[in-house]
Amino acid sequence: MKINEICKTVDAEILQSKGRLHIDIHTAFAADLMSDTLFIIMRDEDPLLLITGVTNLSVVRTASILDIPAVMIVRGKNVPPETIQLAEQNEIVLLRSKHIMFVVCGLLYKAGIQGVSWEM
Amino acid sequence: MGNVSVSELRYIVGPSSYDSVGSKAMKVKKFLQDYFPSQDYLRRLGVCVFEAEANLAIHTTSGGDLLIVIYNNRVKVVAQDTGPGIPDIDKALTPGFTTAPEMARQLGFGGGVGLNNIKRFADSFWLESLKRGTTLVFEVWNDDSTQFDY
Numbered sequence: 001m002k003i004n005e006i007c008k009t010v011d012a013e014i015l016q017s018k019g020r021l022h023i024d025i026h027t028a029f030a031a032d033l034m035s036d037t038l039f040i041i042m043r044d045e046d047p048l049l050l051i052t053g054v055t056n057l058s059v060v061r062t063a064s065i066l067d068i069p070a071v072m073i074v075r076g077k078n079v080p081p082e083t084i085q086l087a088e089q090n091e092i093v094l095l096r097s098k099h100i101m102f103v104v105c106g107l108l109y110k111a112g113i114q115g116v117s118w119e120m
Numbered sequence: 121m122g123n124v125s126v127s128e129l130r131y132i133v134g135p136s137s138y139d140s141v142g143s144k145a146m147k148v149k150k151f152l153q154d155y156f157p158s159q160d161y162l163r164r165l166g167v168c169v170f171e172a173e174a175n176l177a178i179h180t181t182s183g184g185d186l187l188i189v190i191y192n193n194r195v196k197v198v199a200q201d202t203g204p205g206i207p208d209i210d211k212a213l214t215p216g217f218t219t220a221p222e223m224a225r226q227l228g229f230g231g232g233v234g235l236n237n238i239k240r241f242a243d244s245f246w247l248e249s250l251k252r253g254t255t256l257v258f259e260v261w262n263d264d265s266t267q268f269d270y
Contacts, residue, residue, distance in 0.1 A: 033231045035229050038167050038170060038233075038234075056139070058227055067163055
């Protein structure tokens with residue numbers, strides 16, 4: 001699913017578009033704990049959308065370390081300019097939806113996005 | 121990718137430096153892109169360094185040192201601090217067990233999986249903890265024979 005389709009599905013806006021904007025995304029992970037996000041298993045061939053309510057710099061750093069191309073901020077939260085700037089520097093597309101995390105996940109799942117592998 | 125000479129990176133991680141957690145790991149990953157073209161390897165290594173950095177920032181009294189040694193196809197990481205030490209290493213290695221303060225959790229850290237995550241991705245793992253300090257040493261190899269099994 002392309003980023004613009006994802007935006008339409010969850011009524012999201014693009015806060016930062018520099019990066020892999022035309023990537024096709026099939027899997028997602030949702031969490032407010034970056035510790036848990038660091039535990040996911042990423043594969044090069046399966047770019048991931050991170051869905052989170054965290055808006056500080058750690059979300060961009062986590063995405064950067066994991067090569068996550070796009071992050072969706074939920075609950076319409078205000079995103080600090082420094083977070084947007086760091087996302088731009090690291091070419092991570094930043095999206096924002098007014099929906100709560102549950103609704104964002106539900107809509108995307110219904111549209112065919114799958115959950116990422118998780119093994120603890 | 122042929123053999124490369126030994127290089128070192130050193131960082132100081134301040135105590136309770138929650139705001140900067142992950143910044144050193146990002147620098148390490150970017151630096152190593154010139155040495156290792158495999159994204160999978162850099163991701164594994166980056167996650168391990170991120171977790172070690174987070175532990176120093178969240179769990180130490182006076183912060184600690186992060187040393188990254190690059191030699192041949194391997195990277196060795198040494199994370200060292202001066203206390204207060206891990207009272208029960210077995211518990212610390214239990215997924216979900218955490219002693220992270222509320223402030224760290226509010227910022228998205230302290231999920232209780234950090235050491236496990238390092239152990240999962242690293243090719244060697246050594247941890248010693250006393251009240252006067254903790255030393256964590258691990259290596260992540262880029263050898264074909266030690267690729268992480270998905």
